[in-house]
Amino acid sequence: MKQYIGITILAMFILSGCQSISDEELEALHARAAKAEQLQAENEKLKQSKASLQQSVAELNKQLEQEVTAKQVLIEQNEQTGVIKVTLQQDILFSSGSFKIDQAGAADILKKVIESIDNNDGKVMLRIVGHTDNLPVAKKWRNQFSDNWDLSARRAGEVARYLTWGLGFPRENITVAGRADVEPVASNDTPEGRAKNRRIELFIEK
Known part of the structure; x- marks a missing residue:
């Protein structure tokens, strides 16, 4: 999961066309990745409960x-x-x-x-x-x-x-x-x- 998130962050960085990224931007990317991971965990928990x-x-x-x-x-x-x-x-x-x-x-x-x-x-x-x-x-x-x-x-x-x-x-x-x-x-x-x-x-x- 962490590897997947890391790849996602890198892809977002590359696609943005930026050569550098600020600490604030990096923090925002990490926050978005953590939110995505949380949502995926909640969805998995919901699936298990429904089953x-x-x-x-x-x-x-x-x-x-x-x-x-x-x-x-x-x-x-x-x-x-x-x-x-x-x-x-x-x-x-x-x-x-x-x-x-x-x-x-x-x-x-x-x-x-x-x-x-x-x-x-x-x-x-x-x-x-x-x-x-x-x-x-x-x-x-x-x-x-x-x-x-x-x-x-x-x-x-x-x-x-x-x-x-x-x-x-x-x-x-x-x-x-x-x-x-x-x-x-x-x-x-x-x-x-x-x-x-x-x-x-x-x-x-x-």
């Missing part, structure tokens, strides 16, 4: 094939950044109005997600985002949740707690957010649309 995440996508689809087929889970990957988004419908994680993980099925699904992630280097970051429909929190639950902001954040936090305490995922690699009903993916005018909006999204990146 690792692509392997995780393949493993996620394999492990969660049944849930994906049943449209309980949606797995997507951003082509530019490589970031994976796993969307989990509320019904497979929580009972209605509750923020407690449903141990019957949710625990197994979350375990499959973590096992599918290549985190051998400890650099995988998880962003957990909770979403609700636009219906107000039922009266019987208002002693626990003041509104949908509270409910969505509590559910996202519960997933984070299970991933860290139950499955040992590093706490420092997780962030949590509650988005209430402000980012719907379907119309809230129908029961089917509201069911799609009640969800947890896991963003997986390196």
Whole structure:
């Protein structure tokens, strides 16, 4: 790499038609070469991260094939950044109005997600985002949740707690957010649309 940069600098010097070069010009050339080297290293790192995440996508689809087929889970990957988004419908994680993980099925699904992630280097970051429909929190639950902001954040936090305490995922690699009903993916005018909006999204990146 250094030899390549040196040749590049020399070529730039020759092509400029100069017989001599000042210290300031030489310093500027070195700075440009260092910047090019940094950008190449960053691009290589991005390629490696995207390749690792692509392997995780393949493993996620394999492990969660049944849930994906049943449209309980949606797995997507951003082509530019490589970031994976796993969307989990509320019904497979929580009972209605509750923020407690449903141990019957949710625990197994979350375990499959973590096992599918290549985190051998400890650099995988998880962003957990909770979403609700636009219906107000039922009266019987208002002693626990003041509104949908509270409910969505509590559910996202519960997933984070299970991933860290139950499955040992590093706490420092997780962030949590509650988005209430402000980012719907379907119309809230129908029961089917509201069911799609009640969800947890896991963003997986390196």
